[in-house]
Amino acid sequence: MNTQKLPQVVIVGAGFGGLAAAQKLAKAPVHITLIDRKNYHLFQPLLYQVAIAGLVPSQIAYPVRAIFRHQKNLTFQMGEVTAVDFDSRYIKMNGSVIAYDYLILAVGGRTNFYNNKSVEHNGFQLKDIHSAVATRNHLLGMFEKASREADTAKRRALLTLVIVGGGPTGVETAGALAELIRHVLTKDYPHMDLRDVRVLLLEASDHLMGSYPNDLRQATFDLLSSKNVEILLNAKLTEYDGMRIRLGDGSQIETQTLLWTAGVRAAELADRLGVKQAASGQVLTEETLQLPGHPEVFVIGDAAKPVQGDNQPLPMLATVAQQQAKAAVVNLQRMLKGRKPTVFHYQDPGLLATVGRNAAVARIGGLSFSGFIAWLIWVVLHIFRIIGFRNRLVVMINWAWDYFFYDSQVRLITGE
Numbered sequence: 001m002n003t004q005k006l007p008q009v010v011i012v013g014a015g016f017g018g019l020a021a022a023q024k025l026a027k028a029p030v031h032i033t034l035i036d037r038k039n040y041h042l043f044q045p046l047l048y049q050v051a052i053a054g055l056v057p058s059q060i061a062y063p064v065r066a067i068f069r070h071q072k073n074l075t076f077q078m079g080e081v082t083a084v085d086f087d088s089r090y091i092k093m094n095g096s097v098i099a100y101d102y103l104i105l106a107v108g109g110r111t112n113f114y115n116n117k118s119v120e121h122n123g124f125q126l127k128d129i130h131s132a133v134a135t136r137n138h139l140l141g142m143f144e145k146a147s148r149e150a151d152t153a154k155r156r157a158l159l160t161l162v163i164v165g166g167g168p169t170g171v172e173t174a175g176a177l178a179e180l181i182r183h184v185l186t187k188d189y190p191h192m193d194l195r196d197v198r199v200l201l202l203e204a205s206d207h208l209m210g211s212y213p214n215d216l217r218q219a220t221f222d223l224l225s226s227k228n229v230e231i232l233l234n235a236k237l238t239e240y241d242g243m244r245i246r247l248g249d250g251s252q253i254e255t256q257t258l259l260w261t262a263g264v265r266a267a268e269l270a271d272r273l274g275v276k277q278a279a280s281g282q283v284l285t286e287e288t289l290q291l292p293g294h295p296e297v298f299v300i301g302d303a304a305k306p307v308q309g310d311n312q313p314l315p316m317l318a319t320v321a322q323q324q325a326k327a328a329v330v331n332l333q334r335m336l337k338g339r340k341p342t343v344f345h346y347q348d349p350g351l352l353a354t355v356g357r358n359a360a361v362a363r364i365g366g367l368s369f370s371g372f373i374a375w376l377i378w379v380v381l382h383i384f385r386i387i388g389f390r391n392r393l394v395v396m397i398n399w400a401w402d403y404f405f406y407d408s409q410v411r412l413i414t415g416e
């Protein structure tokens, strides 16, 4: 087949949106060029498990080339897309250009520090493998330092671990970290008084889990508190110099560990496109997910903000990116047949977040529930959603081992 004669579809980003779009186009009469700056797809919902030494990176990432080994109409290229010329219809990457007939931008998001440079420079974040491994090394390093620190005040500061952001990522990380300390590190450091350890979760508003209904917010609060996580609501961080946090009310917290999970904004490329953006940098699209003035360009996932009929912004979730990918592909195929694209509607599949062992909160089919059943659903769903049979099996064995033996993945401090 002469792929040059087929319509050329370029997809930028092999995350949740880009992957779903490429897979949905598998049988379409098009040639796809899928581009990502990484050679793997990352399952971000389990990044926090890498940060707390629960999983190793290769268990939540999978090579893009292996995923598309059997898809004949797709070519993968690794590289960073630095610009798009919408009028001439090409993208710039690695010093060369790639022309397109249709373009799907699925470049995702990055951490939003809301211009707080002190946190950006001195805090940790969870966005990619590098940042998760750096967080793990730092957390374990704090315990090593504390184990040889004789001064009580200094030891307590080393063992004060602060997570900022009471959304699902902050809650999941705080719960898992508290359990790592209680079930595993107590065994690794038998001579250290782990009552000195504090896991604090700071949230600027007056409740956790802003996007969840009230009953589940309360359930999350109760479950986390029962796992010894100290929750500070209405706690607005103003500055962090690497040694102490300053809050809006003037109080201070001595700590060398701050993990920021309080915001997401669109990836860097969105800022370089010269198009209209929302406050968090997302590209404003039509209801059909097309770029205004450029119907052959679709923007999906964390990088996009479609104009909604009721103007309610959609959450930055994998499920949104995947549904938008499918809708964009349907519209692209309609255009190939000379038909008009249709409006995207998000079908909310529900909410689900874990708070630790045997504890999760869920809202499915209009019903709220929490505890063991919600946790079981979370475990099964996450194992099912990880890409690659080998990864699923390894994660399942790992979690079963940790569950029955109160253990965790080998707790290595690697790098500097």
Ligand SMILES: Cc1cc2nc3c(=O)[nH]c(=O)nc-3n(C[C@H](O)[C@H](O)[C@H](O)COP(=O)(O)OP(=O)(O)OC[C@H]3O[C@@H](n4cnc5c(N)ncnc54)[C@H](O)[C@@H]3O)c2cc1C
Pocket (backbone or CB within 6 Å): 012, 013, 014, 015, 016, 017, 018, 035, 036, 037, 038, 041, 042, 044, 045, 046, 047, 048, 079, 080, 081, 082, 106, 107, 108, 109, 126, 127, 168, 169, 267, 268, 269, 300, 301, 302, 303, 316, 317, 318, 319, 321
């Ligand atoms: C720690 C964490 C926990 C999360 N937990 C959940 C959860 O429990 N449930 C849930 O539904 N969602 C969760 N999310 C959100 C979810 O991961 C995102 O909504 C989803 O990944 C968005 O998909 P996407 O395709 O838009 O972007 P991504 O999946 O982020 O993919 C974007 C891809 O584009 C690539 N890219 C970016 N810029 C360029 C460029 N210029 N050139 C080439 N490639 C580029 C990136 O390398 C990346 O592979 C979580 C996110 C994080 C960070």
